[in-house]
């Protein structure tokens with residue numbers, strides 16, 4: 001049986017679960033043949049969150065969680081293959097992001113850690129696994145993130161229209177597809193990560209569905225200014241970030257303490273909106289069309305606020321471009337696996353700031 005397809009496994013900063021896609025990359029545009037989402041339960045989410053800081057016996061706990069994730073990723077993969085009627089032998093490779101617990105892309109001493117036991121995943125699925133896709137870019141002086149812009153370029157760039165792709169996951173990142181310029185892009189700040197954390201702490205829900213709770217609050221101007229004054233926002237790209245910076249501790253340091261929870265939620269939503277719109281206005285001059293992907297695209301209140309501040313520019317979901325918002329990131333990691341297998345660079349120097357194009361990832365053969 002000939003191997004023709006790829007699998008993408010994306011488990012992002014939001015810790016909501018793992019997105020799995022089965023894709024055929026031979027066609028233009030590439031085809032999405034099947035999808036599956038496997039949510040994390042509360043225990044797994046909390047165990048992963050606790051590894052974001054140094055703590056007791058963390059090496060052992062990280063290794064055990066890597067195993068646990070690999071069983072879950074394998075189950076999600078085999079489930080998807082069975083429902084699509086595709087055999088493991090038909091898959092060239094799985095592109096597996098792994099679960100980020102630390103991201104410190106400092107020059108010369110930088111590192112990034114994504115949990116997964118790729119050897120175990122290859123053993124369980126009998127499929128080649130490509131993982132650790134960020135480290136080589138960091139070793140070459142880059143940020144190691146975002147990595148999706150190269151995929152956005154491959155599938156969404158047009159020669160007659162200036163598009164911007166905005167992924168609103170835990171962190172938000174933008175890709176500038178100017179037809180007359182090489183591709184640029186960067187993490188522009190928190191996407192859902194702070195809204196999710198605040199929402200869980202105050203109303204016990206893992207996210208604010210459709211932004212309904214945020215919509216009951218009022219933006220607190222002093223808090224909004226204090227949050228947006230963080231040097232990360234003014235920092236010129238290349239730049240990337242994560243929970244290492246944007247967490248509840250960061251938020252609480254900037255609060256007076258008297259703000260009502262719903263007003264804080266409204267303000268956090270506005271931080272996401274303002275950081276995205278300012279980034280586009282500053283670094284994507286002449287942008288005509290803005291396409292949103294990632295879970296934030298489901299937040300109708302966030303989308304309406306973003307559309308309002310983008311003043312006249314077309315704002316739509318990537319569904320319009322043929323890939324629904326929930327699967328773009330996982331699709332990108334399937335594509336990055338193909339780049340590794342074909343020995344092609346997966347990073348863009350105009351995005352990550354690496355010294356050059358690099359083949360990304362570690363390959364664990366089937």
Ligand SMILES: Nc1ncnc2c1ncn2[C@@H]1O[C@H](COP(=O)(O)OP(=O)(O)OP(=O)(O)O)[C@@H](O)[C@H]1O
Nearest residue numbers: 012013014169170192207209210294295296298299
């Ligand atoms: N209906 C909805 N209303 C509001 N927010 C939503 C809704 N659906 C999803 N979300 C948000 O989307 C998040 C998940 O988005 P996504 O999976 O793109 O993030 P991620 O896993 O961090 O991805 P990545 O790091 O790859 O960008 C949820 O945690 C939640 O905040």
Ligand SMILES: [Mg+2]
Nearest residue numbers: 012014016017
């Ligand atoms: Mg997710």
